[in-house]
Ligand SMILES: Nc1ncnc2c1ncn2[C@@H]1O[C@H](COP(=O)(O)OP(=O)(O)OP(=O)(O)O)[C@@H](O)[C@H]1O
């Protein structure tokens with residue numbers, strides 16, 4: 117085999133292609149690894165100096181006086197993300213169920229790509245619409261400054277719709293048709309079939325959709341900055357202004373130096389850990405308890 | 410051949426088109442009450458299609474056109490005011506591949522009763538037990554009703570599917586090649602089960618196995634490209650067929 121002249125060039129080419137792919141893949145991974153390393157290198161000294169607990173649980177953020185506590189931003193991220201899920205998950209699931217189980221095949225073939233297109237709209241556009249429509253609306257009808265947890269939650273809730281719709285749609289479509297037909301043959305209505313068998317069967321995919329939507333909500337920055345008000349105080353109500361972890365970095369990175377700059381990197385570490393945990397859970401649920409390879 | 414009172418389902422001049430494909434041609438036949446009727450014929454002759462006409466599962470397929478008359482106890486099942494969910498409760502169906510839902514064994518049977526409005530556990534428990542006993546599965550699963558039905562063997566899953574149909578309280582049970590995914594031992598269990606079912610239900614079974622049709626049915630219908638070629642008592646169809654095509658099929662020279 118080795119000496120087969122017909123095979124030699126083929127093998128040679130394959131080897132080159134394979135090596136190239138390995139190098140490309142490794143360098144991509146290396147770049148990611150370096151970024152993570154950099155963030156940790158820049159952020160961890162100050163965390164060590166202040167103390168992890170005091171950094172995370174500190175309620176005051178006053179960089180000019182050297183006080184770095186990110187609890188308000190952690191609460192901010194939690195409130196805004198929860199709000200986005202409360203708005204986005206029911207809406208998204210309802211859309212996905214309609215598109216996957218009820219709409220005629222032709223309609224869902226048009227509507228699903230249209231929904232996915234929404235994911236491609238730059239977040240500054242969502243933020244802008246929130247700023248000129250939603251914020252004044254909330255100020256007028258609910259009171260407060262308008263820039264608020266509520267405004268950010270609504271904007272984010274809409275922004276995570278494409279993720280939730282498209283992933284849970286795929287989860288519904290992956291449920292064998294035989295389940296649906298089996299239920300209908302028992303005399304079930306369409307809704308009974310969905311509720312009793314299709315939803316449970318699609319559950320791992322739905323959970324993954326929710327967690328990925330959550331990841332997007334935690335990570336989104338631009339649109340949130342534009343409508344949330346960005347006060348570094350733990351919000352007292354959903355109408356109060358709020359600042360999230362990502363906003364904190366984006367807002368102050370431009371002029372931060374020294375310890376302040378390190379504290380922003382440390383905020384990045386906290387964000388990184390939160391998002392890594394979310395992704396891990398998504399994988400666990402998507403594979404029904406076994407970690408995906 | 411039968412008096413009206415013995416007839417459970419009656420089909421008159423049934424034609425079915427899948428778009429341009431004329432899949433059933435002028436079917437006229439009746440299925441007697443509390444008996445097993447076997448549907449045999451080569452692949453693609455329309456056996457499953459005919460079966461699906463009886464519980465209106467063809468309604469779910471796009472571009473189907475159905476003409477003619479199908480009656481259940483003398484009532485037209487295609488009449489505009491028929492409640493299809495109620496029709497499917499009266500005429501249950503078991504598919505070729507066992508369809509165990511990804512739920513517990515208990516829920517797999519209970520969901521059939523839930524569909525028809527039985528919801529509290531005190532009423533569900535006896536239904537589940539009775540249905541599983543009827544198919545001879547109770548003793549094997551009674552200690553693990555809460556575990557996933559997907560862990561059962563294929564044969565057990567098919568029994569479970571029959572139990573599920575029984576739990577809806579049907580009058581007719583349609584079986585579309587219920588044994589084709591099963592080993593010989595499970596097949597025998599299902600055939601024994603059919604003899605039990607016959608006492609209470611009208612059973613219609615599609616099968617590719619001549620032995621199974623000969624062994625397990627009272628009446629046999631032989632179909633060929635969308636038409637009924639021969640219909641009669643099973644023994645007659647197998648030992649003295651009137652049509653030469655039936656003879657060559659049952660002796661294995663056709664299809
Ligand atoms: N959904 C459908 N759309 C279009 N044509 C169909 C559809 N289902 C069945 N047919 C056609 O109708 C005819 C009868 O099909 P059917 O499935 O009833 O045959 P069958 O006798 O059950 O065959 P088998 O023994 O292989 O199950 C075939 O020609 C088939 O191609």
Ligand SMILES: [Mg+2]
Pocket residue numbers: 456457458585
């Ligand atoms: Mg068939």
